[in-house]
Amino acid sequence: KAKNNGRGGYAFHTDAMTRQVRRDAALTDRIDEAVRSGELFLHYQPQVELASGRITAVEALVRWRHPVEGVLPPGDFVHLAERRGLFHVLGSWVLSTAAREARGWHDRGLAFGRVSINVSPQQVRAGCLADDVLATAQETGLDPARLELELTETAMMEYGEHYRTQIAMLRDLGVRLVLDDFGTGFSSLTYLRRSAVSTLKIDRQFVRELDDNPDAVETIQALLAVAHALKLDTVAEGVETRKQAERLAAMGCKCGQGMWFAPPMEAEAIERHLVAGFIRPDADAFIRPIGR
Numbered sequence: 001k002a003k004n005n006g007r008g009g010y011a012f013h014t015d016a017m018t019r020q021v022r023r024d025a026a027l028t029d030r031i032d033e034a035v036r037s038g039e040l041f042l043h044y045q046p047q048v049e050l051a052s053g054r055i056t057a058v059e060a061l062v063r064w065r066h067p068v069e070g071v072l073p074p075g076d077f078v079h080l081a082e083r084r085g086l087f088h089v090l091g092s093w094v095l096s097t098a099a100r101e102a103r104g105w106h107d108r109g110l111a112f113g114r115v116s117i118n119v120s121p122q123q124v125r126a127g128c129l130a131d132d133v134l135a136t137a138q139e140t141g142l143d144p145a146r147l148e149l150e151l152t153e154t155a156m157m158e159y160g161e162h163y164r165t166q167i168a169m170l171r172d173l174g175v176r177l178v179l180d181d182f183g184t185g186f187s188s189l190t191y192l193r194r195s196a197v198s199t200l201k202i203d204r205q206f207v208r209e210l211d212d213n214p215d216a217v218e219t220i221q222a223l224l225a226v227a228h229a230l231k232l233d234t235v236a237e238g239v240e241t242r243k244q245a246e247r248l249a250a251m252g253c254k255c256g257q258g259m260w261f262a263p264p265m266e267a268e269a270i271e272r273h274l275v276a277g278f279i280r281p282d283a284d285a286f287i288r289p290i291g292r
């Protein structure tokens with residue numbers, strides 16, 4: 001009986017793995033076509049200044065409207081594109097789509113601050129990122145100073161000389177670099193200084209723990225101290241509650257992003273927020289401007 005159970009468990013496990021492998025293979029085969037046939041789209045999520053609720057940036061998050069599977073999150077396919085060497089197809093599409101949209105906001109007088117784009121390690125490693133950004137800025141007419149690139153800590157550490165050349169170019173264009181998921185990698189202060197990032201984005205795992213783990217406060221304080229020492233801006237990601245937003249503000253974190261303020265949403269929906277320019281889910285939690 002025990003043996004049956006064991007085999008049953010094993011068989012179930014391999015079935016699930018086989019299904020996953022098949023699904024991944026099928027998705028991988030269609031990514032290129034999906035980009036060309038317009039199945040990808042972007043969601044946008046605002047980042048706000050904790051003290052005021054002012055929208056400081058909007059992060060572009062890619063989704064795939066798959067004809068059979070429905071809307072897929074990036075976690076389902078971005079790594080597949082990267083593995084197949086399609087990071088450039090995907091990355092260029094995201095960059096130019098977000099830049100075009102942001103240029104439209106600019107033309108309509110909407111205050112979006114900056115548009116923030118997630119960049120995969122391969123884009124930097126391949127050496128085409130700075131050129132792509134320059135080409136996109138020229139094509140769309142978006143000021144590169146309105147552009148922010150999000151890179152992960154572990155990814156940044158691999159680049160060496162190659163990284164620095166491109167980063168210097170991007171900095172000259174006025175592009176801001178953001179370290180995404182800060183706290184999950186192994187960056188030293190020396191490394192962070194050399195990386196030329198201007199913002200640290202505190203990973204949501206630390207923010208989530210703020211509610212019930214007293215140690216999380218100290219961890220976040222340590223991360224904020226690093227940012228302060230290097231004179232870098234801070235954004236907390238995954239802010240889901242008023243309590244989290246208030247504690248982060250009290251600890252000196254500058255900006256926040258997360259469900260408490262607004263979920264990632266389609267372009268039309270984000271525009272309604274941009275018209276206001278502020279997001280205050282609970283007006284009492286924010287300092288009101290004098291005279292109102």
Ligand code: C2E
Binds near residue numbers: 045062094120240260
């Ligand atoms: P990320 O850059 O750290 O993005 C934040 C993720 O947290 C997003 O997931 C967002 O939907 C989610 N999120 C936002 N607010 C909350 C909240 O309050 N609570 C929780 N639990 N989660 C929240 P999403 O859109 O599924 O993206 C996942 C990851 O995929 C991103 O993590 C980013 O690393 C990657 N990604 C997204 N778009 C792109 C892209 O265009 N190119 C590349 N290379 N990677 C992308």
Ligand code: MG
Binds near residue numbers: 118180
């Ligand atoms: Mg990001």
Ligand code: MG
Binds near residue numbers: 180181201203237
């Ligand atoms: Mg992140």
Ligand code: MG
Binds near residue numbers: 237
């Ligand atoms: Mg994250």
